Amino acid sequence: MDILLIVVNVVVFLGLAPLFEGIIRKLYAKVQSRKGPPIVQPYYDLIKLLGKERLTPGNVAFKLAPMMAFASIVTVIMLVPLGFKVNILTQYADIITVIYVLTLGGVSVLLGALSSRNTYAMVGASREMITMIMVEPVLAMTLIMGALKAKGLAVSTSFFSVGDTGYGWGVALMLVVFLMALQAFVGRQPFDISEAEIEIIEGPFIEYSGPYLALFKYFMMIKQMFYAFLFVTVFMPFLQTGYYLANIGTQLGGILAVVVLISLVGSTNPRLRIEQAVRYYAVLILLSLTAVGLTVYGI
């Protein structure tokens, strides 16, 4: 039974992440008056990429990076409480672990970029690094706020703290901040700065191709779904129905709503410059600190 829950986690995330990506693409297309690719296109993309030849600049770190990124994100999704139900792994992890493992994913991207030694990858890596340093605190603050409310670092309690102890001004503020940071978490306009196709040609991923690129792409899709999931789980506890399967359904519904939001914002905004984005992130960090402060005082 314990194993089954984990398997469900993995299957749902791995199975549906490309679907949500497909939905985003379709919505982008709709906003742009296009027909757009079929919703299942990301699956085809992955399969196609997996079947391609492996071209590498002959560097171990370069090959390791995508696997590490993929492994880290899979680790995270295995222990999250899908369907608002903790599984056997959840108890071994606390929010520090989650943040740590998520950061590891970002670091792998950097690693891959730096080991490819491409100029554009370097620029992309430096941008990615700045983005990580500046938006990761928002994620941390969100989880810390949960931990504060639940008075414990465990994932099992802090993820559900809003549901358990109710909304407050702190939570409301954090909710807004999280929404504002969402585009940066998932790397969409206006914060797709580190990939910026037009400027630096996909930045960190420029030298990747074939299965390695597929892993990175998969990693990005799952990450996108994970952040949507995190938002739904932490800030929408009212979606709980009491039944495990129904919970999964409502959660996926919530994720869908978040995904729609992501694509609408993404398709109606130009990309920012990195220094403009940094100013924006700085405000977000301040706001999220305020939110944590408010929570400490129980407001």
Place this chain on the structure above:
Amino acid sequence: MWLTSKIKQVLLVIKPGTVTLPYPFEPHPVPEGYRGQPSWDHHKCIGCGGCAAHCPARTIFIRDLCQDLRVMVYDGGRCTYCGRCADVCPEKAITMTKNYELATGSKKDLCTTMELFMATCNRCGRCYEMETKNAIDRMNLKGYRYDNLEMRAVLPVCTEQFDTGMLAKSDRFKRPERIGE
């Protein structure tokens, strides 16, 4: 400001709906007078060579294999679909068709070759003197072109080194002369 712009942008995109066409599955409509692939009607063509002389891309080639056989080759690989050939043809033997899906794996598919039987003069056995007095040539100042059909496919080879003496030797670089000179 920002928000009103965003709202306007959303309104802008809602109205038109989807506009892209399911292209490869349904052909794109082509209007009247479209200049697609030119096509020759060998029944009408009198072999005057006007089209060859006027083609800006120099993609219609003419050669007389013998006195009464004229070969015309249209090599579509370089055609610009300008429709100039159809304009100048005195017999309206060329039509610009509506065919625009011309992608092909082989350049040969784009070529048309016509072999025209040229009648000779009953009295002298020859219509006109080719080199200097040809009235059709005078239609334009350029003069009649006698193409080397085999050469058209051959890419110009690398000139190992260049010197002006080489130019004198080569006939490829001879500037065309005015008729009558």
Place this chain on the structure above:
Amino acid sequence: MATIQALTDQLKKKFGNAVTGVENPSATQLFIDFKKEKVREICNEVLAQGGRYLVSVGTDNLAKDGTLGLIHTFAFDKEHYFLSLRTATKESEPIESITPDIPNAGWSEREYMDLLGMKFTNHPKPKKLVTADDWPSDIYPLRKEVPFNIKPLAAENVAYQLDECPEGCSIVPFGPYHPTQHEPAHFALFVDGETIKGSDYRGFMIHRGVEKLAQTQISYNEIPFLAERICGICGSVHAASYSQAVEIAVGHKISRRAEYIRTIMLEIERVHSHLLWLGVAGHLIGFDTVFMQAWRVREPIMWLGERLTGNRKTYGMIVIGGVRRDITPELKQDILNVIGTIEKEMITIKNAIIGDTAIHRRTKDVGYVSTEDTIKWSLVGPVARARNVDIDVRRDMPYAAYDEMKFSVPVVDCNDVWGTVLVRVLETFEAISIIRQALDKMPNDGPILTPFEDAVPAGMHGITAVEAPRGEVTHYVITGEENRPERWRVRAPTYPNLQGVPMMLLNNQLADVPIIIGSIDPCFSCTERMEVVDLRNGGMKVMSQSELEALSRNKR
């Protein structure tokens, strides 16, 4: 006011014997011949009198009198005429460069170093510009004795040397192939962190030898079709410009109706080009929705072009002597309908983007160039008009039917990329209004095509400018023997504007490079129409995939 008379007198007074001839064949053309020693002084004097540098034309008269000719052309916008300063030099003798005073002449002069073997003294950057890196230094392809299809052997290890990279900067290559640029061109950016401290440009990778072809292979009436293919976006402009240059050179009058149709075609082209640019600009700042929507609005005008001329872009409409197809009453109604919808949509787009602070953030204060620098560098078109330089040859040197059109020339003083967005959006509305006026006033009769009666006399000079969507196009034609021009020089607007790009890039962010380069609406193929050059070095050698892989992997 330096009228033709005043200027001639002034130059004659000041330079006396150095001015050897004055020719004033029509009210808009002034040709002055002078001795080459005084080139710099005369050009400076012309600048002081209010001349605006256009382009230089190098000619090969070696067979005739053993000289290489050089023609510096200027426009006097207020007085509505073109000035061509003609001089000549012996093959071996150098001529003084005017680039120190007129920076925009830099490329023209480098071009003739490469192509004609001219020598210039005091040129600030006498590097290769046009020919390929491995092109032999003793073959000057534009010279008459050089065949148009010569292909010298490729050489090894002859790479273009980039300018010195400033201390503490690293080089980020932009191009030759980069998603920003839809055509190959190489910008080497000297970057400190993400700030650009300098750049070097190596372009001219896609020469097609258009001018050489025209001068050696095809004839007057066929060149418009070749000219049209100089540019994939503003082709009609080149066809119109070339046709006008020939018509002016030999004094050939065309019917008024044809001039009106030309006007309409040119404006239709402007509408589509500006919409295209707006979309591309959106794409360059990562705003794909603007891209798609602008192109959606643009599509009907492409189809309109198809109905009017038989092709959506390469209209093939404008030829020497007039136009090829008439505008029937049905088509007239069709045009009115299409531009009506486009105008409505354009207003919606304008309202949606004009106040969008997200777009402002990416475009305001980006690519700043002061008005003085803009004039000094002779930038043209929307790039100049966004920087408070009020030039537009449609108004200043009216051609076709523009003398009867009422329109305003939008000029803003933002001096940045946002200004170019504004100017182009406003110009689109002006263009629509011009189309309406032209359709309204167009005379109903008259032939649409007035062909030449006789052979074109040789040795006549003609220069015109046509306001293309991206700035003015200048064509200089010298008529020649054998039913083709002796010399045909094309200067596309990107030619001067691209020279100003390093100045725009300076101290901007790496992220802004695409939109800055994009803001001049670059058209590399227009700029690089020049010479038959085979850049596929060793292109005949077929490489296997593994060889290629090995090569690209070992590049470091």
